[in-house]
Amino acid sequence: MAIRWSRVASILAAGLVLGLAWNAWSGRGLALAGNAFVREGDAIEEVSVEDARARMDKGALFLDARPRDFYDMSHVPGALPLPEDDFDRAFAALEDRLRSHFDIVVYCSGYGCEASHIVARKLAAKRIRATVLHEGFPAWTDAGYPVKEGPQP
Amino acid sequence: MTWLRHPAVHRAAGVLLGAVFLYASLDKIAQPAEFARIIYHYQVIGPSARLGYVPANLFAVALPWTEAVAGVLLIAGVWRREAAAVVGVLLVAFLAAVGSALLRGIDIENCGCFTVDGAGRRAGLWLMLGDAALLAVSVFLAAAPTRREPARAETPEGALTLPVGRE
Numbered sequence: 001m002a003i004r005w006s007r008v009a010s011i012l013a014a015g016l017v018l019g020l021a022w023n024a025w026s027g028r029g030l031a032l033a034g035n036a037f038v039r040e041g042d043a044i045e046e047v048s049v050e051d052a053r054a055r056m057d058k059g060a061l062f063l064d065a066r067p068r069d070f071y072d073m074s075h076v077p078g079a080l081p082l083p084e085d086d087f088d089r090a091f092a093a094l095e096d097r098l099r100s101h102f103d104i105v106v107y108c109s110g111y112g113c114e115a116s117h118i119v120a121r122k123l124a125a126k127r128i129r130a131t132v133l134h135e136g137f138p139a140w141t142d143a144g145y146p147v148k149e150g151p152q153p
Numbered sequence: 154m155t156w157l158r159h160p161a162v163h164r165a166a167g168v169l170l171g172a173v174f175l176y177a178s179l180d181k182i183a184q185p186a187e188f189a190r191i192i193y194h195y196q197v198i199g200p201s202a203r204l205g206y207v208p209a210n211l212f213a214v215a216l217p218w219t220e221a222v223a224g225v226l227l228i229a230g231v232w233r234r235e236a237a238a239v240v241g242v243l244l245v246a247f248l249a250a251v252g253s254a255l256l257r258g259i260d261i262e263n264c265g266c267f268t269v270d271g272a273g274r275r276a277g278l279w280l281m282l283g284d285a286a287l288l289a290v291s292v293f294l295a296a297a298p299t300r301r302e303p304a305r306a307e308t309p310e311g312a313l314t315l316p317v318g319r320e
Contacts, residue, residue: 003295007235011226015219023214028185032210035200036189112196112259135202 084115107133171227181217189213191265237294
């Protein structure tokens with residue numbers, strides 16, 4: 001009555017095969033190499049950290065989509081706080097500045113963080129174009145780019 | 154605890170565990186991209202600079218169907234031990250993922266257990282406790298023997314004869 005490992009392997013293989021088949025033919029599938037944070041119908045562009053830096057030097061406006069506490073600890077110099085969890089209030093305070101900028105970069109806490117995509121999507125709904133910083137703030141600090149500590153932009 | 158070996162107990166436990174996993178698979182099968190996003194939030198198998206997006210996406214695609222297959226087998230009582238073993242492995246992996254997220258201070262609003270969009274259960278200690286209970290059931294089904302052992306005498310309790318006559 002011991003476990004037959006060939007059966008265990010069969011169950012796992014069946015899950016994988018059915019999953020791949022469903023993904024390919026159900027019409028609900030996702031691109032296996034794609035970023036699921038970018039949804040269908042999104043016109044969200046991502047920018048590498050090097051390109052983001054270059055844009056900053058040309059005057060791009062950076063937005064920090066992380067919770068305000070994180071912003072207050074440290075952020076990209078000059079970035080403004082537009083936390084995803086307090087979007088409406090923060091947006092109201094920033095709207096005029098956002099509408100006068102044509103190059104906006106949004107970032108959050110990196111790969112596992114969805115806030116920058118959500119903020120970019122909400123901005124797009126208000127007809128403000130924003131680009132998402134790929135890999136977010138960790139990529140910025142890893143690259144050794146400057147960081148501003150404390151709550152002021 | 155001989156009742157634990159009764160085949161009917163195993164059958165019932167299998168149906169219960171299988172129903173939980175089959176139910177858990179449905180929303181993920183219906184919305185794989187939503188489920189993929191939840192996997193990203195855990196930050197265990199990516200995405201990351203090293204792993205890219207493929208491992209997390211592949212997991213999002215294969216896991217729900219593995220849950221469904223194992224769930225159906227458990228309900229049907231076919232390959233019960235093996236299906237329970239698969240479910241047990243999934244639960245161990247899930248416990249490790251939730252535990253590591255908690256340790257790293259990652260707040261996961263929706264654990265991706267039963268629903269993948271909108272509000273789900275937060276990944277926390279209560280969730281781990283519930284999963285530990287499910288894990289206990291799956292280990293039981295995978296490892297415990299059914300049927301009473303024949304050696305266990307049919308002797309009613311208390312009817313054991315005392316070894317008398319020995320000096």
